[in-house]
Amino acid sequence: xxxxxxxxxxxxxxxxxxxxxxxxxxxxxxxxxxxxxxxxxxxxxxxxxxxxxxxxxxxxxxxxxxxxxxxxxxxxxxxxxxxxxxxxxxxxxxxxxxxxxxxxxxxxxxx
Amino acid sequence: xxxxxxxxxxxxxxxxxxxxxxxxxxxxxxxxxxxxxxxxxxxxxxxxxxxxxxxxxxxxxxxxxxxxxxxxxxxxxxxxxxxxxxxxxxxxxxxxxxxxxxxxxxxxxxxxxxxxxxxx
Numbered sequence: 001x002x003x004x005x006x007x008x009x010x011x012x013x014x015x016x017x018x019x020x021x022x023x024x025x026x027x028x029x030x031x032x033x034x035x036x037x038x039x040x041x042x043x044x045x046x047x048x049x050x051x052x053x054x055x056x057x058x059x060x061x062x063x064x065x066x067x068x069x070x071x072x073x074x075x076x077x078x079x080x081x082x083x084x085x086x087x088x089x090x091x092x093x094x095x096x097x098x099x100x101x102x103x104x105x106x107x108x109x110x111x
Numbered sequence: 112x113x114x115x116x117x118x119x120x121x122x123x124x125x126x127x128x129x130x131x132x133x134x135x136x137x138x139x140x141x142x143x144x145x146x147x148x149x150x151x152x153x154x155x156x157x158x159x160x161x162x163x164x165x166x167x168x169x170x171x172x173x174x175x176x177x178x179x180x181x182x183x184x185x186x187x188x189x190x191x192x193x194x195x196x197x198x199x200x201x202x203x204x205x206x207x208x209x210x211x212x213x214x215x216x217x218x219x220x221x222x223x224x225x226x227x228x229x230x231x
Contacts, residue, residue: 031216042115042202042221043156056218089154098144098214102156 025094134203
């Protein structure tokens, strides 16, 4: 098992463009989480899935953000009409029996 | 209001010395779990240690121990015998609605982090 995989590792996009990130969790983990981390801060919770069901969404997740986990496997996080304030590291984690494994994140820069 | 507070933006320690990283938390939930993670410059979050609110003894994992003072709502991380490789950002985090055995799920709430630098 290679852990939680996130792609791409880095993404630079122009303001107003749409971006999509992918997270592949550990295969037997049925729960998957997305966090956003800005420079010098701790991660902030965005949303959480149990299998394919999205169980909780943070108020941080504006209408421009959408996350999916089709078939309860990988997950995608899409940001539409990106803004400079969206520049951050987007971390994915999966969990099993209370333990979390984090991916290395996708660093988004909006120019 | 901040649920997790880490008041030390940066800490310095000499190699082989011990260091304590502070964390205070705020919750009205009687059952919660406290976590410490290490984040090196590469970005991944590495789990270090866990303490459940119902645990009577302080958690230990190798060189890491958690000084849990429930009445003070503090969960300080102690790293003994610091190594150069310990230089990283350290985060305290909390999960509310904890079940016995630490098998709960749910989101983590993180503090702002402390940057630890270990000098040779």
